[in-house]
Amino acid sequence: MPIVASLFGVVIVSTSEMAKKENLLLLFDRPQEPVFVEKGPKNAVFDVPSKFLPDRFKGIGTEVQSTFSERAQEIIPVRDDISIPDLKIPLSLGRHEQFSLFIPRHRRLAATLIDIFMKLKTIDELQTVAVYARDRLNPFLFNYALSVVILHREDTKDLNIPLFIESFPEKFLDSKVFARIREEAFLVPEGLRKPIEIPKSYTASDEEIEHKLWYFREDVGVNLHHWHWHLVYPYEAFSNLIVAKHRRGELFYYMHEQIMARYNAERLSNRMERAKPFSSLRETISEAYFPKMSSNITSRAWPARPSNVQLTDLNRGLDEIKITISEMETFIDRFKLACEESLARDPNGDKVHLDDYNGIDMLGNMMESSTASIDRDYYGDIHNMGHVFMAFAHDPEHRHLESFGVLGESATAIRDPAFYRWHAFIDQYFQIHKEKLRPYNEKEIGYDSIVLSSFEFKTDGDVEPNIFNTFWQQSDVDLSRGMDFLPRGNIYARFSHLQHIPFIYTIKVMNNRNVQNRGTVRIFLAPKFDEEGKEFKFAEMRLLMMEMDRFEANLHPGENVIRRKSTESTVTIPYEQTFRNIDKDRPGGDQQQAGGRLQEFSREGYAYDFCGCGWPHHMLVPRGAPESDNGGLACQLFAMVSNFDDDHVEQDLTGTCRNAMAYCGIRDRLYPDKRNMGFPFDRKATKNDGSLQEFLLPNMNAIDCKIIFKDTTVERASQRNSNSDEKNKNKDNELD
Ligand code: CUO
Numbered sequence: 155m156p157i158v159a160s161l162f163g164v165v166i167v168s169t170s171e172m173a174k175k176e177n178l179l180l181l182f183d184r185p186q187e188p189v190f191v192e193k194g195p196k197n198a199v200f201d202v203p204s205k206f207l208p209d210r211f212k213g214i215g216t217e218v219q220s221t222f223s224e225r226a227q228e229i230i231p232v233r234d235d236i237s238i239p240d241l242k243i244p245l246s247l248g249r250h251e252q253f254s255l256f257i258p259r260h261r262r263l264a265a266t267l268i269d270i271f272m273k274l275k276t277i278d279e280l281q282t283v284a285v286y287a288r289d290r291l292n293p294f295l296f297n298y299a300l301s302v303v304i305l306h307r308e309d310t311k312d313l314n315i316p317l318f319i320e321s322f323p324e325k326f327l328d329s330k331v332f333a334r335i336r337e338e339a340f341l342v343p344e345g346l347r348k349p350i351e352i353p354k355s356y357t358a359s360d361e362e363i364e365h366k367l368w369y370f371r372e373d374v375g376v377n378l379h380h381w382h383w384h385l386v387y388p389y390e391a392f393s394n395l396i397v398a399k400h401r402r403g404e405l406f407y408y409m410h411e412q413i414m415a416r417y418n419a420e421r422l423s424n425r426m427e428r429a430k431p432f433s434s435l436r437e438t439i440s441e442a443y444f445p446k447m448s449s450n451i452t453s454r455a456w457p458a459r460p461s462n463v464q465l466t467d468l469n470r471g472l473d474e475i476k477i478t479i480s481e482m483e484t485f486i487d488r489f490k491l492a493c494e495e496s497l498a499r500d501p502n503g504d505k506v507h508l509d510d511y512n513g514i515d516m517l518g519n520m521m522e523s524s525t526a527s528i529d530r531d532y533y534g535d536i537h538n539m540g541h542v543f544m545a546f547a548h549d550p551e552h553r554h555l556e557s558f559g560v561l562g563e564s565a566t567a568i569r570d571p572a573f574y575r576w577h578a579f580i581d582q583y584f585q586i587h588k589e590k591l592r593p594y595n596e597k598e599i600g601y602d603s604i605v606l607s608s609f610e611f612k613t614d615g616d617v618e619p620n621i622f623n624t625f626w627q628q629s630d631v632d633l634s635r636g637m638d639f640l641p642r643g644n645i646y647a648r649f650s651h652l653q654h655i656p657f658i659y660t661i662k663v664m665n666n667r668n669v670q671n672r673g674t675v676r677i678f679l680a681p682k683f684d685e686e687g688k689e690f691k692f693a694e695m696r697l698l699m700m701e702m703d704r705f706e707a708n709l710h711p712g713e714n715v716i717r718r719k720s721t722e723s724t725v726t727i728p729y730e731q732t733f734r735n736i737d738k739d740r741p742g743g744d745q746q747q748a749g750g751r752l753q754e755f756s757r758e759g760y761a762y763d764f765c766g767c768g769w770p771h772h773m774l775v776p777r778g779a780p781e782s783d784n785g786g787l788a789c790q791l792f793a794m795v796s797n798f799d800d801d802h803v804e805q806d807l808t809g810t811c812r813n814a815m816a817y818c819g820i821r822d823r824l825y826p827d828k829r830n831m832g833f834p835f836d837r838k839a840t841k842n843d844g845s846l847q848e849f850l851l852p853n854m855n856a857i858d859c860k861i862i863f864k865d866t867t868v869e870r871a872s873q874r875n876s877n878s879d880e881k882n883k884n885k886d887n888e889l890d
Pocket of ligand 1: 380564
């Protein structure tokens with residue numbers, strides 16, 4: 155341990171033998187700066203044993219390290235008596251290469267590294283090996299593996315990993331703004347720095363019709379949700395505990411189906427056609443995407459894909475990818491046959507029935523695919539390789555030494571319009587399976603003697619009920635943890651994003667039984683009319699149903715009035731979880747959630763109690779249309795109370811964090827709803843060509859509503875008071 159004197163006068167040298175697990179989070183900071191450079195708000199440095207230093211710093215290590223130690227407020231000891239496992243396999247990916255979970259070779263490297271980290275017995279060992287590995291390994295690979303490990307190790311799973319944008323802002327921002335960020339951070343002292351405004355719409359001009367959806371595809375929260383979901387549900391690891399989570403295949407289907415429903419609602423809001431599935435892999439892809447992003451790690455721009463590109467066979471030796479379109483078609487045909495016959499083939503060649511309940515879970519694992527697939531050799535890796543085919547469409551044989559486009563990475567894939575064509579393609583096969591299922595009977599979807607007698611919602615400040623109001627909002631994200639080789643201190647990027655005014659549902663339920671009962675309230679929203687103005691039949695509307703909320707309710711005998719705030723939705727994570735400062739937002743008191751039940755939280759506690767996975771709250775309501783356009787987007791809002799006895803999963807939820815369970819499940823627990831995901835809209839109706847109204851039973855209700863969009867931008871006053879005008883402040887107070 156070097157004796158150091160701090161410029162700030164106080165140096166804390168941890169004398170504890172045991173490494174503090176919170177220090178692991180510092181390893182995510184400034185991924186290109188070596189581990190002995192200051193990390194985190196306390197300018198902590200790891201005291202790296204000289205034998206652990208990478209070759210570049212051997213010999214000069216002591217001088218280099220003491221430069222940073224002198225400025226540090228905390229020195230974190232690192233044990234030098236722990237043997238370092240063989241890292242040859244993960245080291246085979248260069249430090250300045252891209253990393254993609256969709257590429258099988260990269261997945262194997264990640265699985266190996268995860269396995270190495272998981273097997274380390276103590277935090278001391280994990281910290282030592284991670285410190286050794288961090289400055290040698292590819293930073294993306296290291297970040298992914300350490301994130302998965304922290305989420306899954308018993309001794310670290312209560313840590314909150316930083317949002318991906320905080321470590322790698324390059325995957326979320328227009329590359330143009332980095333020069334401005336550097337300038338601001340370098341020239342202006344902390345406290346006087348101004349947020350760098352990210353242009354509202356920068357990836358294409360208005361001539362490009364698909365660009366109308368920039369606010370959905372390029373939304374920070376939507377992309378973070380997708381990244382986080384795939385982090386929570388890895389498709390490959392040596393431990394089945396990490397991959398084979400409860401109903402993970404079904405959740406893959408459902409979460410992506412919901413992204414499609416939401417995207418299609420945005421398209422209808424913009425008077426565009428719903429996303430069309432690719433007719434085949436040989437279709438010319440008309441949608442282009444030019445990401446305007448570049449990587450500081452690889453020093454390369456993300457490749458673009460111009461219009462009218464055709465996919466071709468892939469042969470990229472370096473990535474160990476060799477697959478033809480014909481091979482993909484064989485896998486797709488096999489998968490389609492499984493959906494049509496409700497039979498899957500296992501590795502012995504035996505047929506396994508895909509039943510009405512579990513069939514979708516098996517199909518999800520086969521399609522994605524994960525190592526939970528019944529036979530990966532036979533059914534292939536369709537979904538992941540589809541991403542890879544499109545991600546390498548510009549350089550399928552690596553002739554130009556280009557890496558993958560945005561579709562090759564879960565944190566960026568959602569930006570590309572082709573993502574939705576591909577997922578529409580995938581979803582059509584799941585729907586072959588779903589269409590074959592027997593419609594639910596009245597006993598399954600009804601609730602005897604329970605009547606949902608009335609249902610409405612009111613937006614804060616509105617007199618008229620059943621109108622959603624949407625608008626643009628500006629919010630800030632602190633990027634300082636991801637800006638390598640820049641002066642310390644917060645530096646904010648300011649994003650424009652969709653937002654809605656909060657609202658409250660009021661649901662009246664008559665319990666005509668003489669005893670108290672419980673029910674699950676399920677709320678869904680869907681556009682009412684198609685592209686041509688025709689009212690949707692049930693058959694089409696069920697595919698557009700966006701889940702808005704799902705929660706338990708006590709039903710006393712007689713009338714029950716249930717009021718529920720939009721901010722309580724179990725689909726979403728709070729706004730503060732996306733646009734947060736993880737140090738500032740940490741709650742002081744014990745806010746541990748008891749049993750997953752819904753409670754009121756302070757703003758800070760509310761944000762921090764979530765595990766992190768979940769649809770971003772600011773995107774709960776689709777944009778809708780301006781009032782001048784037919785009075786806004788006409789929708790139907792559906793509510794039902796289902797029988798709790800048929801829904802409830804008996805399990806202890808003590809100590810779990812409040813996940814947005816609808817799309818993410820609950821960490822380390824069973825999916826907390828026995829029904830198939832999407833219930834009651836996951837199957838066709840008995841009268842499938844009827845309207846939603848014809849589907850309704852007494853325990854359900856559906857109302858007409860509108861989403862009215864105002865093309866005005868509001869800055870969040872609580873974040874940056876100094877830059878808000880009075881009008882905006884007033885508006886923002888209404889929002890709070
Ligand atoms: Cu989440 Cu295609 O997986 O994306």
